[in-house]
Amino acid sequence: MTDRYDVITIGGSAGSLAVITKILDALPPHINTPVVIVLHRLRNVRSEMSRLLSTKRTISEPEDKEPVKEHCIYLAPQNYHLLVEAERTFMLDYSELVNYSRPSIDMTFSSIADVYGEKALGILLSGANKDGAAGLCQIVAAGGMGIVQDPQTADFEVMPRSALDMCKGVKCLSVADMIRYIMGEIL
Amino acid sequence: MIQDISNADFLDIINILKLQYGYDFTGYAHASIRRRISRFMTYMRLATVFDLKHRLVNDEECFDRMVQYITVNVTEMFRDPHFYRTMREQVLPKLAAYPNIKIWHAGCSTGEEVFSMAILLEEAGLLNRSRIYATDLNPVNLEKASSGILPLNNMRDYTQNYIQSGGLNDFSNYYVARYDNVLIKKELRKHITFFQHNLVTDKVFNEFHLVCCRNVLIYFNRSLQNSVLKLFHDSLAARGYLAMGIKETMKFADIHEQFETVHVQHKIYRRKE
Ligand SMILES: C[S@@+](CC[C@H](N)C(=O)[O-])C[C@H]1O[C@@H](n2cnc3c(N)ncnc32)[C@H](O)[C@@H]1O
Numbered sequence: 001m002t003d004r005y006d007v008i009t010i011g012g013s014a015g016s017l018a019v020i021t022k023i024l025d026a027l028p029p030h031i032n033t034p035v036v037i038v039l040h041r042l043r044n045v046r047s048e049m050s051r052l053l054s055t056k057r058t059i060s061e062p063e064d065k066e067p068v069k070e071h072c073i074y075l076a077p078q079n080y081h082l083l084v085e086a087e088r089t090f091m092l093d094y095s096e097l098v099n100y101s102r103p104s105i106d107m108t109f110s111s112i113a114d115v116y117g118e119k120a121l122g123i124l125l126s127g128a129n130k131d132g133a134a135g136l137c138q139i140v141a142a143g144g145m146g147i148v149q150d151p152q153t154a155d156f157e158v159m160p161r162s163a164l165d166m167c168k169g170v171k172c173l174s175v176a177d178m179i180r181y182i183m184g185e186i187l
Numbered sequence: 188m189i190q191d192i193s194n195a196d197f198l199d200i201i202n203i204l205k206l207q208y209g210y211d212f213t214g215y216a217h218a219s220i221r222r223r224i225s226r227f228m229t230y231m232r233l234a235t236v237f238d239l240k241h242r243l244v245n246d247e248e249c250f251d252r253m254v255q256y257i258t259v260n261v262t263e264m265f266r267d268p269h270f271y272r273t274m275r276e277q278v279l280p281k282l283a284a285y286p287n288i289k290i291w292h293a294g295c296s297t298g299e300e301v302f303s304m305a306i307l308l309e310e311a312g313l314l315n316r317s318r319i320y321a322t323d324l325n326p327v328n329l330e331k332a333s334s335g336i337l338p339l340n341n342m343r344d345y346t347q348n349y350i351q352s353g354g355l356n357d358f359s360n361y362y363v364a365r366y367d368n369v370l371i372k373k374e375l376r377k378h379i380t381f382f383q384h385n386l387v388t389d390k391v392f393n394e395f396h397l398v399c400c401r402n403v404l405i406y407f408n409r410s411l412q413n414s415v416l417k418l419f420h421d422s423l424a425a426r427g428y429l430a431m432g433i434k435e436t437m438k439f440a441d442i443h444e445q446f447e448t449v450h451v452q453h454k455i456y457r458r459k460e
């Protein structure tokens with residue numbers, strides 16, 4: 001059995017936490033496909049985000065050069081950009097903010113587009129700025145799949161709306177349909 | 188919008204930098220350096236990779252600006268305050284055993300980390316018998332670092348960091364404010380020597396009791412990390428300390444068995460005998 005995707009990457013900002021929790025809770029505990037999550041977080045506030053996100057799943061913040069492993073859910077650590085290198089290992093980058101954000105969703109999405117091509121599934125959720133839109137378009141341009149949360153169902157619509165405006169070929173789904181889509185493709 | 192640079196073009200650019208200017212970026216983590224090169228092109232308004240190559244071959248100033256631009260220079264005083272607290276509590280008391288303490292900050296950027304270390308040493312009563320060597324690849328950073336001048340508006344954050352690191356003094360005793368800047372006091376800086384050293388091409392230059400190399404190795408690939416860690420190993424006295432950045436780890440390095448772990452989260456290691 002081969003999965004359609006080798007990685008699922010999810011980005012979100014304001015209003016996305018509950019949606020991410022919902023998606024993770026819906027995933028079967030032993031899915032192969034690694035999940036890489038990028039959330040905008042507050043700078044220098046010791047974050048309980050990884051615990052908050054979901055109680056059922058173990059979520060880890062990768063360290064530099066850690067391989068992207070199956071069955072694992074990763075969260076970009078606060079204050080670093082999270083990239084994936086050609087060897088499918090993580091790289092952490094403490095450079096300037098991108099779209100006023102670090103971690104920046106664009107940075108992660110764009111590196112995943114380069115490395116995974118058509119084997120990448122990118123999902124962009126609610127958020128109040130446009131970080132992630134360009135990256136999602138890169139995933140689509142590289143042959144992968146890009147999905148946004150239907151702006152009408154998002155607490156903040158700027159983020160998914162920007163992706164829809166920026167490129168064609170991005171799918172627009174409600175959260176329930178998104179979950180249905182993922183389940184259909186990874187099992 | 189960031190331009191995509193093909194792998195062949197990327198290697199060409201790396202080659203020009205190496206052959207013409209002697210700076211070898213081959214072992215840098217590609218995902219990040221490629222992105223930085225293409226950002227540099229946008230910044231210089233160079234439309235194509237051909238334009239960039241052309242400029243690099245003919246214009247040394249373009250090269251200088253490129254080095255400044257593609258290396259990540261972001262730094263802070265007392266960045267990761269808890270790391271500094273561990274240094275105070277677990278490492279400095281051990282360093283106190285040496286009559287003369289030698290420390291190397293590799294990849295020191297504009298000096299903030301080095302000044303923080305000087306403050307720790309001062310507060311532990313060790314600064315007078317310490318010598319700090321602080322190196323970087325980037326000459327512009329080193330010039331700034333040597334001046335001891337930092338922007339005033341960062342000081343509020345740094346004061347918070349300092350307090351969280353366990354600092355008990357009035358932080359403003361360590362600098363004098365002048366207009367929009369501060370000058371780190373001479374008494375702290377006189378124990379520090381800043382100079383250029385490229386971790387890729389330059390060699391061991393002394394023996395140290397502590398090597399601090401934080402947030403530099405993340406920009407290197409595995410094999411370059413391995414050779415730089417070997418360089419640090421060879422630059423350390425037996426039982427000397429190595430401090431890395433919070434997200435960096437010895438775990439995947441060839442040489443990890445030659446080090447013991449002093450603090451897992453704060454990435455402090457110690458050379459075995
Ligand atoms: C992100 S800064 C880290 C500054 C400081 N250590 C800290 O953690 O705040 C990275 C520094 O590494 C330097 N660097 C990059 N490549 C280098 C090399 N090959 N040799 C020496 N320094 C290098 C850069 O110029 C930059 O100043």
